Amino acid sequence: MPLRYLLKHLVLPPSGLLLLLVFAWWLRRRVPRLAVAGFAIGLGGLWLLSLPVTVEWAARLIEREPALPEAGWADLAQRAEAIVVLGGGREQNDPAWGGDQPSPMALERLRYAARLVRASGLPLLVSGGLHFGRPPSEAALMAEVLERDFGVPVRWREESSRTTWENAAGTAELLQREGIRRIVLVTQAWHMPRARWSFEAVGFEVVAAPAGFLGVPNGRPLGGWLPEAKAAWQSGLLLNEALGELLYPYLYR
Incomplete structure (x- = not known):
């Protein structure tokens, strides 16, 4: 398994947030305040990434090229x-x-x-x-x-x-x-x-x-504020893309 593949999947959600929750559980007796913060960030991050409205808003920031008429x-x-x-x-x-x-x-x-x-x-x-x-x-x-x-x-x-x-x-x-x-x-x-x-x-x-534009009205009940498994997957794609766009100019010149 390529190291790049392994590192990417350990850092990006959901693995990164799940590891944060495990770390927070390990800290719950040693540093309870830090553990609470870790739980809040981990659970809050998983919830936000599973919302269709998050996908819609994030995609609008990334999808800067218009459709070809x-x-x-x-x-x-x-x-x-x-x-x-x-x-x-x-x-x-x-x-x-x-x-x-x-x-x-x-x-x-x-x-x-x-x-x-x-x-x-x-x-x-x-x-x-x-x-x-x-x-x-x-x-x-x-x-x-x-x-x-x-x-x-x-x-x-x-x-x-x-x-x-x-x-x-x-x-x-x-x-x-x-x-x-x-x-x-x-x-x-x-x-x-x-x-x-x-x-x-x-x-x-x-x-x-x-x-395949994602930054379009999501058409979901309640405006996309209910968690969906598909939205979590799409959020992972967008996060990976944002990270790649940030790093490529430094990795390849």
Whole structure:
């Protein structure tokens, strides 16, 4: 297991807050006031992160790239030379499909990319590496779905990346040697600022095509103030993204 993966999941919620609660329990007799503060922060943090309204407000801070107007899809060929769609994870060993499949989040990206390809006629690259070193790559899974289910051909596969920075670097190796430097980039709206920064840092001109916006009215009862398991998962995604956006300029220059 990569150390980066282990550290991230120990620090970010829910693990970080659960560890704080365990630490507070251990301190309850030694330093009771500090233990009470730890319990309050841990339980309060878990509650806040499980609220749809928290997801909505946090996403609005991160999702700074606007949606690409459908009226302009046909003109993308004048603004870019290729479409790049980033992997969004996988579901393992699904017996209905006889193996791994792209995650629902990845499928959302693929569906959007397929429409952009049909509207613009631009060639398509899929980017995503192996899952802890085990084939098939995310790019291979994505290409199969695009070609078999959406009828969209894939010209390039970037199959070595494990991070957003590696998505960008690997894509640059494939496309820039063919003289391609202007791309349409497809990923989640909350992921787009960090993805755009990475691709621009390796020399691309980027037309952002975000999908899957979370910073929209949540439509839940009581305005989203009731806890939900899905909101807790989405909050974790947003926290991970905020941390990545903060650290990337220092890690990759």
